[in-house]
Amino acid sequence: MRQPGPSELERVRSLAATATPTTAALADDPTAHFSVRGAVDHVGRAVLLLQADSPLHSALRTARHGRPDLMVGIGLSALRHVGRTPTVRARLWCEGRVSAVPTGERREAALAVWERVPDEELLAAVDHHPTTVEGDAPLLARVEPATVLYETYDSAGVIDGTDFRDTTPDPLTSAAERIIGHVNDRHRDDLTAVLREIPAAPVGSAWLWELDRHGLTLWVAPYDQDRPVLVRLPWSGPARSTCELERALHELLTHRAPHC
Incomplete structure (x- = not known):
């Protein structure tokens, strides 16, 4: 689910x-x-x-x-x-x-x-x-x-x-795509650190897969499995702007509870 x-x-x-x-x-x-x-x-x-x-x-x-x-x-x-x-x-x-x-x-x-x-x-x-x-x-x-x-x-x-x-796309889609590219290029170590703090999350390599006003999804390639898995992390409340989206992501990457 x-x-x-x-x-x-x-x-x-x-x-x-x-x-x-x-x-x-x-x-x-x-x-x-x-x-x-x-x-x-x-x-x-x-x-x-x-x-x-x-x-x-x-x-x-x-x-x-x-x-x-x-x-x-x-x-x-x-x-x-x-x-x-x-x-x-x-x-x-x-x-x-x-x-x-x-x-x-x-x-x-x-x-x-x-x-x-x-x-x-x-x-x-x-x-x-x-x-x-x-x-x-x-x-x-x-x-x-x-x-x-x-x-x-x-x-x-x-x-x-x-x-x-x-139906309209998530209003932050364009901004999210730019942010995802930056994070996956520059902050992979931070994503891996986030993954280690998630109970029952697989151990492996992580990439930012989806990002929207409700939260993010990590694409994880477990070291002990062939098939990658998706790990969803919701925000405590919807982000209403690019600034709020960036702040929620920054708080997550710096290991603080995300909030908007």
């Missing part, structure tokens, strides 16, 4: 906010997967940068002649570096309707993708629309999730797209 923390829905929504699109499949041919690049925007839609040779690019050009209901599945992956090893935190599969990003929204979509994929082709995708005669121009597309399947290190399930879209 997980210790106090965000709801599973909020947790998955937060994981999606940090995830990167990797693969796609058209509903008409679900076994034919192909690679995609992009990001997840602030409302939970997968935004994709598609080159002219992408099957999805071609399908969207055809869709303007009567396929407004073009459905697609998008695979997302959220990673965490454990040492130098990229480790999958979550895999998600978002199924929903895909469409070209409207003209007035392409710049915002391009900026969302740029944070993950700083590709100069994004400029062409903003300036040109592939449903014109310039059919070889790259395309910005987005997927409105109708169903989201997820698998994390410790849970799995299916979320209705409406519930997914209506």
Whole structure:
């Protein structure tokens, strides 16, 4: 049983906010997967940068002649570096309707993708629309999730797209990701010391795995087991700002009872 923390829905929504699109499949041919690049925007839609040779690019050009209901599945992956090893935190599969990003929204979509994929082709995708005669121009597309399947290190399930879209990520997600990177790079010894003070915790190497306003999760590789385990440590009360989150973490790392 997980210790106090965000709801599973909020947790998955937060994981999606940090995830990167990797693969796609058209509903008409679900076994034919192909690679995609992009990001997840602030409302939970997968935004994709598609080159002219992408099957999805071609399908969207055809869709303007009567396929407004073009459905697609998008695979997302959220990673965490454990040492130098990229480790999958979550895999998600978002199924929903895909469409070209409207003209007035392409710049915002391009900026969302740029944070993950700083590709100069994004400029062409903003300036040109592939449903014109310039059919070889790259395309910005987005997927409105109708169903989201997820698998994390410790849970799995299916979320209705409406519930997914209506849920916001933990408001401290972006700050938490920056903090996690710093702690795992500079304060591993402190994490190990924290682990030694937790009753019944396994003895092993520890990394900061998740961090949110409710607490943190350590990823522990026990010295006497093959499979890592997750150890959840809740705060005494939710952090309401980045400053409070940093203070709670600092108090934990300096071996004082965390509080906000």
